[in-house]
Every structure is written in C-alpha cells, then in structure tokens.
Amino acid sequence: MRKIMNYRLAAPLPRLAFACALAAAALTEAHAADPEQRVLPTVIVTGQKMAQTLEQVPASVTSIDGDFMREIGVMDVDTMQNYAANVTILMTSSAAQVSVRGLGTPNSNQASDPSVGTVIDGVFYGRSSFATAFVSDVDRFEVLRGPQGTLFGKNSTAGLLNIVTRAPEEDGVNARMEVLTAGYGARTYRPMLNLPLMEGVAVRFSGNYSMSDGVLYNTFLKRDERNPRQYTSRLRISVEPAEGWRGDIEGFTSNQFENFNIFKIISASEAMTQLIKDRDPDFDSNPRSNRNSSNVPSKEASIISGANFTLTHDMGGTLDIKNLEFTSISAYGEQFTKARDLDADFTPVVFIRDSLIQPSPYRQFSQELRFSGNNPTLLGWGHGFSFVTGLYYFDSNFKTSDKFEIERLSEALAYEGAANGDDIPQPIRGAIYQASPLLETVLSALTSAGIDTAQAARVNLTQHDKAYAIFGQFEHMFLPEWALIGGARFGYEKKDGVASSESNGLPVISLLPQQLQDELTQNAVVSPIISQLTGQPAKCGISIISLIAHQCNHVSPVSIEERDFSPKLGVKWTPSRNTSAYATFSRGFKSGGFNALPLAPDNLEFKAERATSYEVGGKTRLMGGSMNISASVFSTDFDNLQISSFQDNSFVILNAAAARSRGFEVDSRWLLPIRGLSLSSSLGFADARYKSYHEAPAIAGSGKSTQDLTGKPLAFAPRWTGSLIPSYSQNVDPLGLVATFAADILYRSSRYLDVDDDERKLQPSTTILNARAIIARPDDSWVISVAAQNITNQLIYDQIVGQPLAPGNLAGVRTDRGRFYTANLTMNFQ
Template sequence: MANDDAPAAELPEIIVTAQKTAQSIERVPLSVGTVDGELFQQSGATGFADLQGYVGNVTIALSPTGGDFFVRGFGTLSTNAGFEPSVGTVVDGVFYGRSNFLSVFFNDVSRMEVLRGPQGTLFGKNSTAGVFNLVTRTPDSGNGGVGEAFVSDSGEYAVRPVLNMVFDEHWSARLSGNFSRDDQGELFNTDLDRDEVNVAQDTLRLRVRYDSDKIRTDIGAFYSDQRLNANNFQLIKVSDPMLQLMRQYDADAEGRLDFRNSANVPARGATRFVGANATVDYPLDGLRGIDKLDFTAISAYARQVIEDRDIDADFSPVPFIRDTLIDPSPFRQLSQEFRFTGHDDNVLGFGHSIDFVIGGYWYESTLNANDVFRVEDLGAALSYVTAAQSGAPNANAGLQLLGMPLTRLAFPVGRLVDLLNPVLNPLLGGDQAAYVTLDQKTSTQAIFGQMEYFILDDWALIAGARVGREHKQGHFTSTAEGFLIPLIADQNDHDTRLSRTETEFSPKLGLKWQLLPIANTYLTWTRGYKSGGFNALPLNDRNLEFDPERATSLELGAKARLLQGSLRLSAALFDTRFDNLQVSTFATDSGAAAPVFLNAASARSR
C-alpha cells in the first residue's frame, strides 16, 4: 500500500556552465535547456538529432560535411562554406567555427546545454540565435573499462568503448571511441536504388588530466573519420513539366514528403577531423582581497578536411549538373582564451556580493572552398532548363530558337540536342564546366566581461559587454569551359581579392530577483553579432560579400524548483529582432540562376 505521507522524489541539482562558471541552473538568468549524459544513453539516441525533442525550440541536423542548428526558429543552413553559423558550437570551453565539429563528440558526454537567444557577451561572434555548450566526461578516480553496444532493427549499430586509467594521485586519462554504422540511412534514393545519409563514423578521443591543490590541467585530443552517401535532400513540390521530365529518367520520381528522393549523381561525403586543446585552471583566492578567484587559459587547435563531397546540383534524376570538389577542402582554426572568474561577498563596502567574468580571446582560421560545376549531358541540361522555365514570364531571353522561347518547346529540345551531339560537341566543346574557388583567412580579437552585482540582498544588476575586431581576407576565382554554365548560371571569369574589417559590440543589461537559491526571475536585454563574410560559390564577381548580422533580444524569464524539489519549472517571454539577416538565395534578373548571399532587412522571433 502506497504511503501518502512519503516525501516526493527530489530532482537532482543541475550544474551548468552557461555563464563560463559552474552554477545551479536555477541561478542562471537566461533560458537554458539541458540533456545529461545518462539520458544520452537511456534514450537510445544515435546522434544529436535524436535528442532535439528533449530540448524545446531546437532543431539539429548534422552530417560529416555540414551542420544546421536552429534555436527559436533561427539558424544558418550549411549551403555555403563562407557562411558562419548563427548558433555557436562550444565543446569543453572551445569555440568551433563550423557546426559539424559537434558530430565528433556524441559519446561519453557529461552534459549538453542549449543557451537560447543571443549569447555574444560571453561567447562572442556567431551566436545570434544561441549556443550549443557541450561538456564531455573527465577521467574519474578508478581504473577500468565500460562501454555500450547498440543495434537497431533499422540497420544502425554502434560500439562505444571507454577506458579510464589512473596513473598516480595527480595524473589520470580517459580514452573513448565511437564506431558506428547506419545501413539504412534517412532517405531512399529510387534512381540509384540505395540509402542516403547513412553516416559511418570512426572516432577516438583522449582526455588527460593533471590535478593538484594548486593547479588543474586538462588536455584533450580527437581524431574522427566520417563518411556517408550524400544526397541529403528531398523535393517536396515539383511543377508538372519538371515531374514529367524527371519520370523519363526515374519512373518512381515524385515531389512529396515521404523520405524518398531521386538523384542520378552517386554523391559521397567524407570528412576527417583532428584537434587538440589544453585547459589550465589556477585558483587565486584571496588575491587583492577577492574571496574566490580563478584564472583559466584555454588553447585549442582543430582542423577538418572535407575529402570527398558531391552534390547533385539539380536535385533530380535528370543528368543535368553536378557540383564536386576540385581538391580536398580544409578548414583550420587556432584559438586562445584567458579569463578570470570570481565571487566576492563585499564590494568596497557597498551592496552585497558580486559574481564576475572578465577575459580576452584570440581566434584565427583559414578556409579553402573549391567547386567544379559540370554539365553531365547537354541534351538533358537543355531539357531541364526549358522544363524549369516553362510558363515563366521572365524566361531566359538567351534561350530562344528563331525568336521562339525554348520553354515552349520543352522536352523535344533535349532530344534534338542528343541527336546532334556528335556534331555539336566538336563545335561547342565537350566539357561544359565552371571552376570556382575561395581562399579565406580570418583573424579575431576580443575582450569581454560580465557581472551580477547584488545591490540588495536578493536583487542583482546584470551588466556586461564584449568588444571585438575581425579581419577577413578573401581570394576568389571563377573560370568556365563551354558556353552553357555562363548562360544558365550567370557565370563570368574573374580573379578577385577582397578584405573586410568589422567591429563587434555585444552588450548585456538586466535585473535578477533571486528570491531563493532555487528560484529566480530575470529581465535581460542583450545583443549578439554574426560576422559578415564572403561567398564561397563566386560564379561571378558580383555579390561576393555580405555584411554582419546583429540580433537584439528582450527576455523576461523565471525558473524554480517547486513541490519540495520534485518539480522543475522554467518559462520565458522573448522578443528577438535580427537586423541585416544573412540569407542564401538565387539572382534571376537575367533569367539565369546564380547563387547569391545577401542581407535581408530584418526578421523577428517572438
């Protein structure tokens, strides 16, 4: 018989590092969603995308060649290597400039935190929508090995071993692996009769810790090799002329949402990740009379090389155009952060306690993006273009025969070109292609600080700011062979060099009412910054760069543990405005379709 007087089970305290210091989640004046490492295992998740249902207002899509994160409806698609993310990726205190680095760290996780809204003050650029803050497990106090094996009826399986080693009272290490396969994938390609987005991963991570009374040093390193079939799209709306053309090449082609696609390019993706980082924590308690003061230095290096990446650029079974890497595409970053984190119970005899963070940050990265757009079949290409433009009022004026738009002739044009190919190829040139490249170098420096100053016993003033400077250099090239791609994609040959310098200012102001240690209400005003950049698909010498994006947010929130600690409550009202929102679109003024990257006027999330 149940005992009605038995106390309710108390929820455990959740410690987060959302403000670069360890705090109970009920003390943090911002909206934070968390998933702990136990839930990672209990949920049966095979990747971060499987966990998005546990954290509200979050969408995650990861692959070896790109990562798309959205918080409160805003994020950045990884359709262009020159785009910076809108949601920052931070793992064990290290900021990673490309979101797909997160895929390396799925297993042996202590905690995932999702910080909603602009986080520029403490986390810097490229966090206008939020931050994914991941904390992996540290070496523990015993020798031994653990792990898990996972098999599903959908064709996924994984082995994730962990080995913990203690060498003496100061030194310990933790080695973890993730060896996973997905035989089924997320989509089925009816044209190639194969599964798509079936990621295979081989990852090793090492973490070594030195711990003494005076200093703690944490050294990490990782290596990951990831591969997949890379046709990761699905057409859900197709015009009747285009559907008729597609079904000439694949009778099962369709335009609806059902996890089936049709592409003729046997696209593959493969990326190799390597990295290392070192974190040093040194306590300075009592320095200049400050009760608790810690110095932290974080040094990091990371590199990803996309070694293989194909895209069926027409997203159909029609052998029209494909996008392939000319050479492996590397991204490399170096970073250094220094910060002081402290707490003092008395500030020069005024008010009450203060918590603060102050520091400096340096970051440098290089990127090489290179693509070749190649027409696979001239007849199919013209059939595709005429079907796509059939009935369009602004059909490409260049695509005419004896004054009649080819859009009215549609499919017979392609068949005619196929018949004439033996004659046309020597005249027009057999290779219809465009080669485009971007070499980019980025350098960023910033100083930042934030404090919570309790002016009364339970009322705190929140204030902070980040000031930074970023410099980017870009070298673009575009070269075409043949006549078709300049005609349909507005390509022109060019060799261009550009540089840009930006200044970042990300302030934060707010008020917090900490009525109890397990409850607080807050009102904050924050600004975030996403850096401008360069178009990594520079088919022509126009629209080569775009300006920075900025977000301004007002948020009223409350969080508490209630009913003797058995209920955790978190709620927020927010209004976030994005100015100069960076968007990917196509320029079609001349009837040709060239990818461009522009700044929209504004957008809003409420």
C-alpha cells in the same frame, strides 16, 4: 493548400504541458513533510563560464544530462532539438542548420558563420558541425537562448550550444560498452575506458563507431543514400601537478562519410516526369516514398579533429578576492572536407553537377585567458560579487574550390525542353528530344577533332579570419536579495580572401584565339550584343554556364573589417537559494562574410548581423525540491539578418532587412508523489517574422523577381515546440531488476522550408510519439532497452527548394525515418 495552423488548433501538446506545470505549482507544500519525498538532483551548468546551479543562471537555459541521452538512445545531434523548446538542429559533417527562437543561418554555404555558437569543453568552434563528433560520453548538453555575445563573442546572436563531455575520474578503473541498433540498419558501438594512472593523473578514452544502411534508396544508381558512417575516437587526460593547479588535455578525431544524394523530387510537371522516367522507369515523386533518383554518385566525406589544453589555477586569496581562478584554454580544430558532391538538378538527367576539385579545409586556432571569482563584497559594499573577465584570440583559414559542370549539352537541351515542356506544343517538344542525340553526335565529333566542348566553371574562395576581444561580466548583490548584472565585450575582426570564377566558352567560341575572344567581349559594337544575348556583362565571357547559372569570369579580392560592442545589463532577484527572477538586456553580433560559391562578382559579400534582446524570466524549486520550473519571456530584434537562399543552382547568403522574434519558454520536471513516476515538459512559442524585407526572393513561376515579405514568418521557424515525457520506474525485487517505461510526445507546429514562404513548401505540424521499455540491474552493471520511434509515422522535411531551371517543380530533403524500432545494450564494468 495547407495554411499555417491557427493558434487555438496548433498546440494541444503545449497546452497539456503548461497545464501540468500549473497544476504542479498549485499543489501545497504539504508534500514536503512526507519522509518519502523525493528530491530532484541539483543541476550545475557552465554555459556562462562558471559553475552555477540552474536556478541561479539569469538566462533561458535547458540542460540535458548524458544519462538521459543514453536512455533515449541518441544517434546524432539532431535528436536533441526535440527536447529543448524553441530549438532546431540539423547537422551533417560539412554543414549545419541551427536556430534558436526561430533565428539562425543555415550553414549550406560553407564560408558562412553560424548564428548559434557551438562551445565544446570550453572551446568555441567556428563551425557547428564539430558537434557531430560529440554524441557519446557526454556529461550534459546545454542550450542557452538569446544573444550570448558578452561572454562568447561573435556568431552567437541567437543562442549557444554548450556541450560538456565526461572528464577522467580518479576514483577507480571503470569501463562501459554500449551497442545501439535500429530497424533501418543502424549499428553503433560506443566503448569507454576510464583509467587512473597515478595520483593526480587519469585518462578517459571514448569512441563512437556507427553505420547505417541508408534512409533513401537511389533507384537510378541502385544504392542507398543518406547512410552515414562515423568513426570517432576521443581521449582526455587530467593532470594535477601541484595543489591548486589542474590541466586537461583533450584530442579527438572523427571520420564521417555518406552517400549524399539527399534531395528528392516531390513535385514535377508532366513533361519533367516523362523525361526522368525515360532515364529511370522506377522514378516517383511521392513525398512519402523513401526513393529518389540521381545520376551523380554524390558523397560527403569529412574528417573533424582537434586538440585543446585547459589549465586552471586556484588563486584564492589573491588581491583580497576570496575565490579567484585563472583559466587558459588553447585549442586547435580542423574540418577537412574530402568530398562534397551535389547533383544540382536532383534528377538522373546528366545535366548539372557540383563537386569539390580538391579537399576543402577549415582550420582554427583560439586562445582564451580569463579570471573568474567571487567575493562577499565589492570593495566593502554589498552582499556578494561574482565576475568573469578575459582576453580572446581567434584565427581561422578556409579554402574551397568547386567545379560547377554541365555534364552533357545534349541532356541540357532535353532538360530545358522538359522544364518548360508544359508550355511548349507537343510537336516542338518532340523535335527538341529528337535533336538531343544529333547534338551529342556533333559534340563528339568536335571533341574528336581536339576542340574542348566541356562546359564547366571552376569556382574558388580562400579566406583568412582574425578576431580579438576583451570581455567581462559580473553580478553584484547590492541588496541582500537583489543583484545588478553587467557585462560588455569589445571585439575587432578582419576577414581577407580571394574569390574567383572561370568557365569554358561555347564550343564555337573555343575555336577562336584567346586574344580575339577578349577583343570581341570588349568591342563597343559586339559587347552590347553579347550582353543582350547572355544577360550578363560582356566581360563575363560567353559560355553555357553563364547562360544557365549567371556565371561570370572574375578574380575578386575581398576584405571585411569590423568592430563590435556587445553589452549586457540586467537585474536579478533571489529571495531564496532555490528561487530567482531576472530581467536582462543584451546585444549580439555576427560577422559578415563571403559566399563560398562565387560564380559571379555580385553577391560576393554579406553584411554583419546584429541582435538586440530583452528577456524576463524566473526559476524555482517547489514541493520540497521534487519539482523545478523555469519560464522566460523574450523579444529579439535582428538587423541585417543573414539568410540562406538557393539561387542559380547554388546556395548563397543574403541579408534580410530586419526581423523580430517574440515568445516564451517553460521547462519543468516533477517527481510525482507516486513513487517512480516523473514528468518532464518543455514548451516554447516563438513568433519570428520579418520586420522589413521588401526585396525577398519571389516564388518561382510568379512572374516576379522579388516580393515583399514584411510581416511574414521566417523560414524554418515553427511557432510552437513542445515535449512531454512521462516516465515510471519500479523495482522488480523477485528478479533483482529495475524496470522503466517512458514515452516522448514531441510537437512542432508548421513552418516554411524556404525563404520565399511558398505555401507549397510548408511543412505541416507534427506530433511524434516514442515509447521505450528499459530493464536494468540496480547497480547499472547492464541495461537493456527497446523502443518504438515515431509511432505516429510522421513525415518530416527540413528543406524544400525549387528544382533548378524548372519553375513550379519542387525538391525536398526528408529527415524522418518513418516508424522504426531500436534495441540497445549497455554494460558497465568496475
């Protein structure tokens, strides 16, 4: 079995990227005297609620501009993880898994909050999946690493994604049309129209309309799976009604859906394989095949929409502050999940199914009022002072109602026999298979007689969340080159809700009057017998569901009230406009919550997560501005780390005791002395481990219920990530064209894909190679690009879990599309 790769063997790409950065730094400033010297453009970021150059931000930040996103042909948000060190992004329209520096909570449980915040055009969204609607017409995509609690509050303990879309422009009418195609049947159309209406008023419309033939093929249902469709429209209106005032109105809607049998059995016992093949002769468990087999016609369908209004007022000179700005952001967002099905046994056996009973809405409203500004001194002292301070209000509602169902009891018997089949003598196993049709006949007769034989649990959660906060952060240049950084956020949050679960009884029990059923479960003699048989308290009822999934009938009011204090302290040294170094201490807070599938009254709640981080970093421009480099070293401790675990056929959020991540990031970009040649690199190392986790879920089949993972790696946390992107552009004067050739070398080291750190669930390290050629007019009136993606044909899974009730069998979610080719056309009209 493959182990985590040794440091010295794990990172040929990171070594190469770092070597390039060091080599560049070692070159002399003689290049600066070259009249042909090229200079990198100044990068402005707003991840700290004010416009700053990248070199002046005292934090580890990666900023990717929209032009580069178009160049590489970004189809989804997931692609962005490859170009930012120590970042993992995996999203669908109803769930997301985002981590920074190895720390993050998979949003497989829809009621949980993220550890990595998502901010889009200044609005904080409580669900990361809102980002799926913002992959086109983007100005920049920023990743801020480490706790961002001071400015952004709860649910940004690991970091922040800050997406800024392109604003309307008043300098003329312009339009763009992008057409993207890929070898697996993907087609995307992205129109954009920018229209100045009158002086001070401009409108910008953009859309993203995409479809795919599917990455997996379901051999039982004879249909494509993972075939996402997205129809997104966005409108921004900018208004300047008077001097010093500016309003920005934005509205968007995104209709997304796909066939959603995403799990594939990748390891199965002989008995389970035979059971599946009896129902689907085309079944295979080869991890490299693009086929799976499930009987439930699963779908995921969501509508993500929202509207926001941002008002800014230049108050320069007020209160003797030279530059003072007031900002108000009012926003509403909705994630309306129409369908979310799960074939919970991952096979064509008609056994376990989980589906929404009715649509699941998540709605949020937020209001932020803030002041930001800068002044030459602070009350006459120092050499510069800048600040951000404000008030924040957040209100959200969430509701989900699932039906957890055993579709056929006869199939359940056959499945259970196969799940333990390798330990059951062949004659007995054969008798079980032969008994299944007989059981089906008996159940049909009972149903015909008016007896309810259905076995299902209805699981509900309603949740209301309110949060209030006051925040502030400042930088004070107390000496010409030295600044003090300080900030704090005080927050209060309350979550209320009701969790419930109710199941049908066993068919024979259903014959009894309800009063008699209740008396049996409460009888002093009968109650212990029921508990012994079911493994549950007698009050949970008697049902097949309770035996299989540890379901218990209950109605449980739930409530959490929390207060948090998130401070930030640090110093910054700025010897020149293009160079800075910093050291910071910060804390972050992520609220506790409730599990969205409360089958039983235990594990209903999970506690708040807290992060404490120390970071030292530096940023500079070298060689006359043709190269920039930034580096940071960090250590982050998490208490009550929230993790996602697949238990009893559903995902639940649990608290690990403590975890720590230590490492570094290095980003660089270099315009080499050879005209047209550039080199970008990003390198990250994050050693994320449990400091204390004595009651971790045990490996299936180990004979234990728990294990001690203290000192072991966190799941979904590669130690090394890196990218190296050489690019060469050349004018083709005889044809009046510009040709560009580029390659992406993208590396991720091995990582565990489930919280139990099972060696069989280890994703090996991957090195992806992409190559592209771009032909364009010098004025970009049209651009054509062709590319080969994943030339190295890397096999990538993002999750591997145990097959439910079948110890030793595995199912996984594959994310790569194999080797494929793309062709894109962009046309600009002015």
